[in-house]
Amino acid sequence: MKFIDTCEILAVAGDGGNGCMSFRREKFVPRGGPDGGNGGPGGDVVLRADSTKHTLMDVRYIYHRKAERGIHGKGKDMHGRKGEDAVVIVPIGTVVRNFETGEVIADLTKQDEEIIVAKGGRGGRGNANFTSPTHRAPRRHEEGFPGEQVKLAIELKLIADVGIIGLPNAGKSTLISTVSAAKPKVADYPFTTLTPNLGVVKGLYGNAYVLADMPGLIEGAHEGVGLGIQFLRHIERTKLLLHLIDASDEESMVERYKKLRIELDKFSEDVSQKPEIIAATKMDSVYQENLDEFKQFLKSEKPDAVFFEISAIAKQGTDSLIKHLDEALNELTEINDE
Numbered sequence: 001m002k003f004i005d006t007c008e009i010l011a012v013a014g015d016g017g018n019g020c021m022s023f024r025r026e027k028f029v030p031r032g033g034p035d036g037g038n039g040g041p042g043g044d045v046v047l048r049a050d051s052t053k054h055t056l057m058d059v060r061y062i063y064h065r066k067a068e069r070g071i072h073g074k075g076k077d078m079h080g081r082k083g084e085d086a087v088v089i090v091p092i093g094t095v096v097r098n099f100e101t102g103e104v105i106a107d108l109t110k111q112d113e114e115i116i117v118a119k120g121g122r123g124g125r126g127n128a129n130f131t132s133p134t135h136r137a138p139r140r141h142e143e144g145f146p147g148e149q150v151k152l153a154i155e156l157k158l159i160a161d162v163g164i165i166g167l168p169n170a171g172k173s174t175l176i177s178t179v180s181a182a183k184p185k186v187a188d189y190p191f192t193t194l195t196p197n198l199g200v201v202k203g204l205y206g207n208a209y210v211l212a213d214m215p216g217l218i219e220g221a222h223e224g225v226g227l228g229i230q231f232l233r234h235i236e237r238t239k240l241l242l243h244l245i246d247a248s249d250e251e252s253m254v255e256r257y258k259k260l261r262i263e264l265d266k267f268s269e270d271v272s273q274k275p276e277i278i279a280a281t282k283m284d285s286v287y288q289e290n291l292d293e294f295k296q297f298l299k300s301e302k303p304d305a306v307f308f309e310i311s312a313i314a315k316q317g318t319d320s321l322i323k324h325l326d327e328a329l330n331e332l333t334e335i336n337d338e
């Protein structure tokens with residue numbers, strides 16, 4: 001299954017209803033005045049964010065989103081009602097752009113936040129609106145006005161607090177499955193994870209935070225190699241990066257660490273400057289020389305690095321890692337609140 005995180009839709013708002021031309025006809029009133037009601041406005045196309053949606057899969061499924069047209073006005077001064085809106089439910093974290101201009105129309109980051117992307121046309125006025133001292137029986141009435149039609153480019157950015165990154169097979173999904181209720185697929189081959197998985201972890205301060213298990217990144221990811229860029233985008237909004245490195249692999253940990261850092265640095269400054277927590281995984285079958293070399297490297301090149309040693313399978317070191325993430329997030333929030 002391919003994860004769909006961008007799509008296009010054509011939002012077509014409803015046309016306004018037509019204004020009516022009508023004259024009052026009542027017993028004993030031979031020449032009644034005009035009583036044609038106005039047409040109702042056309043329905044809008046609305047995008048609404050909801051936490052029950054996690055992908056744009058079914059949003060993409062129907063390309064045209066058409067709202068109902070306004071109901072026509074009728075005689076006896078009856079105005080038509082507004083056409084029904086077409087509401088498109090999208091995941092929280094959806095960015096909406098005008099397809100032609102690229103201009104950002106909305107960035108839906110909260111539950112139930114909504115935006116009218118195409119406004120329904122105004123209803124036409126009925127002939128009752130056109131009476132004047134000189135025109136007591138106007139036949140003039142308007143047609144409904146056309147609704148807006150806008151082509152949109154929609155993109156989903158997952159909102160997670162911590163992005164778990166690493167080369168394929170580093171143990172990212174295994175970690176998220178042991179510390180949260182998320183149950184992603186785990187397997188001993190690369191690119192097991194094709195779409196980001198979110199896991200919610202209960203924090204120490206009565207809060208909860210969200211971990212995102214990302215598909216593995218490989219060399220050239222920043223240029224679109226592998227699952228590349230489309231997922232790197234998702235970590236743009238995370239507050240912390242949790243960089244996992246397989247400590248059981250015989251290839252140099254230092255080299256593997258650097259390889260991934262290069263991808264992040266080349267992708268965007270924004271991402272590469274995020275605070276990073278490093279964890280050596282699979283410590284139950286550690287390749288000791290590599291680990292020693294890596295620790296040496298950290299000591300000399302990155303003395304301030306936050307480093308953990310964990311085994312998700314043996315559940316070693318995961319509690320203190322999770323606690324640290326919580327504290328680090330809490331500190332970041334306090335800084336931002338000041």
Ligand SMILES: Nc1nc2c(ncn2[C@@H]2O[C@H](COP(=O)(O)OP(=O)(O)OP(=O)(O)O)[C@@H](O)[C@H]2O)c(=O)[nH]1
Pocket residue numbers: 166167168169170171172173174175185186187188189190191192193194214215216217281282283284285310311312313314
């Ligand atoms: N011995 C040991 N094996 C582990 C541990 N954590 C994960 N593994 C194994 O490593 C392999 C890859 O684990 P995943 O969690 O799928 O790795 P991933 O980083 O999500 O991989 P991709 O989604 O392909 O990028 C699986 O065979 C896991 O069982 C661990 O703590 N100890």
Ligand SMILES: [Mg+2]
Pocket residue numbers: 172173174185186192193213214215216
């Ligand atoms: Mg995985």
